[in-house]
Amino acid sequence: MDLFPIFLKIAGRPCIVIGAGNLAEAKIDSLLAAHAKVTVIAPEARPHVVERAAAGELEWLRRDYVEGDLLGQFLVVAATDNPVVNRAVFREATEKNLLCNAVDDPPFCDFYFPSVVRRGDLQIAISTAGASPALAQRLRKEINSQLPLDVGDWLTDLGNLRREVTQMEPLNEERKWLLHQLAQREVCGYEACPSRLLAREHALKNPFPEKKS
Structure with a gap:
């Protein structure tokens, strides 16, 4: 099966999860971690889901799913313990051109939650x-x-340095070469960081062209 790999920005987007049991809990947490606006529909919920609803982190509608619940949603997860319900959710999502994941039922999934x-x-x-x-x-x-556990911190410093480079140099092959070189080096947040000094030295050799008056 050919899948299209993609990372979605869903912050503030309305996403709905049908179900709030074992199958749904991890999916709800994943959506909230991406700052989605999450609605959960289920007559009962796991204690963790109840706590997050009580804290105002999600909206919990304490009832069964009914057709029409997907109106206005961006992403749909069907995660009840009843395949008949999950497939009904998938059918409605398909009719409304919404992407849907019916948990643990691959033929009824437009996308999968990866291991991350x-x-x-x-x-x-x-x-x-x-x-x-x-x-x-x-x-x-x-x-x-x-x-390595610290690769996230290194990436933050590298990202900051990349933004400096894009402000100092025009978009060309020279800048592309430099960015690839920096991605292979130690980077830190200090002004005297060797990689930062390299970037500034390189910028002197690859300046923006002067604007004609």
Whole structure:
């Protein structure tokens, strides 16, 4: 199966989860971690979901799903313990041109939740197209054990330095070369950081062209 790998910006977007049990809990947390505006529909909920609703982090509608509940949503997750309900949610989502994931039911999924390794802004997502979530989890554990814990902090410093470079140099092959070089070096937040000094020295050789008056 050919899947299109993509990272979505869903902050502030309305996302709905049908179900609030074991299948739904991790999906709800993932959506909230991305700052989505989450609505949960379920007659009962796991204590963790109840707590997050009480804290105002999500809206919990304490009832069963009914057709029409998906109106105005951006992303849909069907995560009840009843496949018939989940597939009904998927059908409504399809009719409304909404992307839907029916948990643990690959034929009724427009997308999958990957296994993810996180270090700050760095995310490495692993998918098996629903063929073996257990394998994806094993690979995640292996990568997680090998990836340095401080790579997220390094990425933050590298990102700050990249923004400096894009302000100092025009978009050309010289700038592209420099950014690739910096991605292979130690970067820190200090003014005397060797990588920062390299970037500033390079900018003197690759300045923006002078504007004609």
